[in-house]
Amino acid sequence: xxxxxxxxxxxxxxxxxxxxxxxxxxxxxxxxxxxxxxxxxxxxxxxxxxxxxxxxxxxxxxxxxxxxxxxxxxxxxxxxxxxxxxxxxxxxxxxxxxxxxxxxxxxxxxxxxxxxxxxxxxxxxxxxxxxxxxxxxxxxxxxxxxxxxxxxxxxxxxxxxxxxxxxxxxxxxxxxxxxxxx
Ligand SMILES: Cc1cc2nc3c(=O)[nH]c(=O)nc-3n(C[C@H](O)[C@H](O)[C@H](O)COP(=O)(O)OP(=O)(O)OC[C@H]3O[C@@H](n4cnc5c(N)ncnc54)[C@H](O)[C@@H]3O)c2cc1C
Numbered sequence: 001x002x003x004x005x006x007x008x009x010x011x012x013x014x015x016x017x018x019x020x021x022x023x024x025x026x027x028x029x030x031x032x033x034x035x036x037x038x039x040x041x042x043x044x045x046x047x048x049x050x051x052x053x054x055x056x057x058x059x060x061x062x063x064x065x066x067x068x069x070x071x072x073x074x075x076x077x078x079x080x081x082x083x084x085x086x087x088x089x090x091x092x093x094x095x096x097x098x099x100x101x102x103x104x105x106x107x108x109x110x111x112x113x114x115x116x117x118x119x120x121x122x123x124x125x126x127x128x129x130x131x132x133x134x135x136x137x138x139x140x141x142x143x144x145x146x147x148x149x150x151x152x153x154x155x156x157x158x159x160x161x162x163x164x165x166x167x168x169x170x171x172x173x174x175x176x177x178x179x180x181x182x
Pocket of ligand 1: 014015016017018019038039047048049050077078080086088091092
């Protein structure tokens, strides 16, 4: 016998960090949702090790009938929207920030405080951030996996040199912590 409710406002597919963060936001706002995952149980471990500053800040800012599967609108978040290299520890953080943005928008639309077209705003605001993260992690991965010995020597010397410049260190820290996305 199915334990799914007959109706719900939101179906979240995937109980990874992104799905769980979205579920927390919706639960706090008392929006009805169903969270489903293909796995019966969580692994109780995480690949992701670091929660960045912007992710910690984000949560503080601020009916489907007949079958929950009869989804009217599909919105992607987290790795489902932007899977990329783990360099820089960005994936889970970007996914949780997606979930917070989406949770606030869904709550406003379902509560009648915003028009449904506001859901397009989610893509408009999150896509440039995801594009930047994908480009940054791609560059970092290509730099980290250089095969040519001479290129690696030049890379290491450059990193040592520019790593001493406070403005560069600040730029890298701000970018990786997601604080540029405030
Ligand atoms: C080695 C490594 C280290 C990493 N380190 C970091 C780090 O330090 N910091 C960081 O921010 N990120 C890191 N990441 C990336 C991070 O793990 C992912 O970005 C993050 O897990 C994405 O979360 P998610 O919820 O979007 O997707 P997932 O964690 O992939 O969760 C998706 C969930 O959906 C379920 N699912 C999939 N398909 C279906 C389906 N068809 N139906 C139902 N359920 C489904 C899965 O079972 C899973 O539970 C690392 C990744 C790797 C590989």
